Amino acid sequence: xxxxxxxxxxxxLGLAALTVAIKALGPVLLGGRDLPPxxxxxxxxxxxxxxSALVLTSVLxxxxxxxxxxxxxGVAVAALMLWxxxxxxLCVAVAVLVTAGLRAI
Amino acid sequence: MGVxxxxxxxxxxxxxGVLARQAGFSVAQASVTAMIVFAGSAQxxxxxxxxxxxxxxxxxxxxxxxxxxxxxxxxxxxxxxxxGRMKRALQGQTVVDSSWAxxxxxxxxxxxxxxxxxxxxxxxxxxxGSVVGAVFGDVLGDTHRLGLDAIYPVFFLSLLFxxxxxxxxxxxxxxxxxxxxxxxxxxxxxxxxxxxxVVALVGLVRRSR
Numbered sequence: 593x594x595x596x597x598x599x600x601x602x603x604x605l606g607l608a609a610l611t612v613a614i615k616a617l618g619p620v621l622l623g624g625r626d627l628p629p630x631x632x633x634x635x636x637x638x639x640x641x642x643x644s645a646l647v648l649t650s651v652l653x654x655x656x657x658x659x660x661x662x663x664x665x666g667v668a669v670a671a672l673m674l675w676x677x678x679x680x681x682l683c684v685a686v687a688v689l690v691t692a693g694l695r696a697i
Numbered sequence: 698m699g700v701x702x703x704x705x706x707x708x709x710x711x712x713x714g715v716l717a718r719q720a721g722f723s724v725a726q727a728s729v730t731a732m733i734v735f736a737g738s739a740q741x742x743x744x745x746x747x748x749x750x751x752x753x754x755x756x757x758x759x760x761x762x763x764x765x766x767x768x769x770x771x772x773x774x775x776x777x778x779x780x781g782r783m784k785r786a787l788q789g790q791t792v793v794d795s796s797w798a799x800x801x802x803x804x805x806x807x808x809x810x811x812x813x814x815x816x817x818x819x820x821x822x823x824x825x826g827s828v829v830g831a832v833f834g835d836v837l838g839d840t841h842r843l844g845l846d847a848i849y850p851v852f853f854l855s856l857l858f859x860x861x862x863x864x865x866x867x868x869x870x871x872x873x874x875x876x877x878x879x880x881x882x883x884x885x886x887x888x889x890x891x892x893x894x895v896v897a898l899v900g901l902v903r904r905s906r
Binding site: 595597599600601602603604605606607608610611612614615616617618619620621622623624625626627630631632633634635636637638639640641642643644645646647648649650651652653655656657658662663666667670671674675680681683684687688689690691692693695696 | 705721722723733735740743747761765768771775778780781794797798842844845846847849850853854858860866867869876878882893897898900
């Protein structure tokens with residue numbers, strides 16, 4: 593909030609450069625060669641692991657503390673509906689409506 | 698397949714535009730951030746540090762920590778990318794959470810064209826959303842009340858459910874999620890998700906009987 597116009601540009605360019613570097617690192621260091629079979633067994637497990645961590649931290653944490661909010665309830669209802677094989681669009685709509693509804697009261 | 702994510706991305710990026718304007722960004726600055734950073738969680742993290750009164754180093758650190766999971770995703774993706782170092786580095790830029798998960802074939806390899814194809818519409822709407830949010834922020838007001846933050850977790854849940862093919866992936870998901878939650882109070886935001894990827898190393902012992 594206290595940053596000047598020029599400082600904001602420094603921040604934006606810095607964040608962009610760091611993001612590019614982070615995304616490039618793995619492909620630059622490890623690409624273009626055959627990796628042993630154990631490597632793909634590990635990467636196959638990365639998707640469920642990272643997705644689960646992303647979902648749980650976005651729903652049950654805020655900053656550095658555990659926290660429950662209206663969106664926790666909305667997502668929980670949608671999770672139940674996904675489990676019962678409702679369509680994704682419907683599940684998302686219900687999650688948003690429940691969350692917005694709880695915040696309105 | 699990237700289209701539903703693109704729609705969601707539009708609204709999230711619009712809320713970024715609104716918040717960035719409130720934090721003192723110009724319309725151009727808010728839009729360029731979305732265009733050249735193109736990493737939602739990092740953008741929001743950096744912004745929240747600024748709003749809380751933090752400086753540039755703290756904002757860059759918070760944003761980069763949120764991005765740290767892209768290290769793990771890039772490592773997993775690396776063997777599926779052809780070409781020289783420069784070309785691979787460029788292809789690696791197309792990684793966003795949803796496209797990475799969608800392009801994942803489940804056997805440790807990735808369909809890179811699916812990755813590019815699902816990222817492209819998301820990039821377009823991410824850019825558009827930030828412009829709309831930055832310009833019309835005053836009209837939209839507080840986007841928090843709209844409940845849009847419930848969207849991304851639901852999308853990730855649907856991706857997660859399709860990943861739970863066998864007992865191994867179910868245990869990895871449970872372990873990764875619990876480890877991330879356990880680390881929330883003791884590490885800066887972003888670290889828990891990166892640390893959770895360590896759980897995937899159980900792939901080393903599985904089936905190596």
